[in-house]
Amino acid sequence: MKNLLPTLIASLFFLNLSAQRVDIDKEWFDYSYRRLPNQVLEPSFKTYSVIINKTVALEAYSNDRANxxxxxxxxxxxxxxxxxxxTVTLNDxxxxxxxxxxxVEVHKDKEGKETGRSYYYYAKVVYSFEARAEVKDHAGNRLTSYTLARRDSKKEFKSSEYSKGSDAANYYNNNKLEIKAKLVDEQITEAIKSLNGSLNYDFGYPVMRTRENLWSIGSKKHLEFQPSLEAWNTAKNALSAITADAIPEDFMTNIQPAIDYYLSLPKKYTNTEAKGEKKIRYMAYYNLAQIYMLTEQFELAKEYAQNIIANDFDPKDGQKMIKEMDNLIAEMQKHNASTRHFIPDLENIEMP
Structure with missing residues (x-):
């Protein structure tokens, strides 16, 4: 009978463990990478130029400023x-x-009865602007074009309000040249900034900064609360050290304690029916898939994404990860890229 007592106590302990309520919390961290361009260019295409063409009416606007x-x-x-x-073309x-x-501002009393009206006047200007850009390679082949502003897209300018209509009219008549110059400046700046975004999307390697998440145990009384929090901090510190330029050489060494912890959980919590244990396995598989996906170890990441699906607690997350990875792999293959963490090579440029 005495020999059965330790076994009974252990059984009761693990039954109590399985019965514990399990909450999991999203824990966020910063992550950086380089976005690969939409256009696939020759690897030697490392330089670009910008030419600003504009009408005589826009001569006051500086080409250098737009450039x-x-x-x-x-x-x-x-x-x-x-x-x-x-080549950017700016029209009038x-x-x-x-x-x-x-x-008109209507004034009412507490009963909703109109007690008076106030009249305000302002200058309203309807205007239009037109701008476009075209990109060609050094041989004159058209790569793409952009419509930056359309003539049929009307815009409005409104002045400050005045108590007299004549004051609003005088303001516009006395300042119409300055108003137009201000509108020209705003519209060109808006158009060029839009172009810059499109050019980076299509031809550049912009640094992207995102917020990603891992999971940890949120139930403070659960025995995995503290270990999962420690693993999260270990993983966060390692993943946050990744930059758009590189994945640190010691990354796997630094994150390995967290990986070992996540690998241990599915072996420890094996009950396929208990929802709490499913949550813990989900947390482990998700975190492993996320770690390997963000470090571009896609085969391992897919393995754990498949485990998310098989575990059957929020299987859509596993499906979503696999789809995202398939898209990433296709994108990287399109550019013959082995990673999205690199310093663009602008050395030894061979001009056309």
């Missing part, structure tokens, strides 16, 4: 003929109409 707003990450801007060349800003408009 400075364009910076394609991972490519080198030069002033002469480059591997690919961006047209004032379509101008008028003094009125705004």
């Amino acid at each position: 400075e707003l364009i910076a394609i990450e991972g490519k080198q801007k030069i002033s002469e003929l480059a591997h690919f060349n961006v 800003l047209m004032i379509e109409s101008s008028e003094v408009a009125e705004r």
Whole structure:
């Protein structure tokens, strides 16, 4: 009978363990990588140039200012003929109409009865702007084009409000040149910034910063609460050290204690029916899949994503991870890239 007592105590302990309520919490960390370009170019295409063409009416706007707003990450801007060349065409800003408009403010008492009205006046200007850009390679082959602003897309400017209509009219008449110059500046800046985003999307290697998550035990009374928190901190510190330029050489050494912990959990919590144990296995498999996916070890990541599906607690997360990885693998193969963590090579440039 005495020999049965330790076994009975152990059995009761593990029954109590399985019966414990299990909550899991998302724990967030920062992650960086380089986005691969939408356009597939020759590896030698490392330089670009920008030419700004504009109408005589826009002469007051500086070409240099517009040019400075364009910076394609991972490519080198030069002033002469480059591997690919961006030509921006800026057309006039047209004032379509101008008028003094009125705004009426109705005043009411507590019962909702109208007690009076206030009238306010402002200058309203309807205008349009047109801009486009085209990208060609050094041989003159068109790579893509962008519509930056359309003439049929009307925009409005409204002045401050005045108590008299004549004051609003005088404001516009006395400042119409300055107003137009301000609108020109705003519209060109907006168009060029939009172009810069598109060029980086299509041709650059911009640094992307995201918030990613792992899971940890959220139930403070659960015996895995503290170990899971320690594993999370270990994993977070290792993953946050990854930059767009590189995955640290000692990454696997630093994160291995967390990986070992996550690997131990499915062996410890084996009950296929207990929801709490399913959650713990889900946490372990998700974290392992996430770690290996973010470090581009896709075969291992897919293995644990499949385990998420088989575990049958939120299997859609496993399916989503596999789909995301398939897209990443296809993207990297398209560019013949082995990683999304690298310093773009701008050395030994061979000009066209």
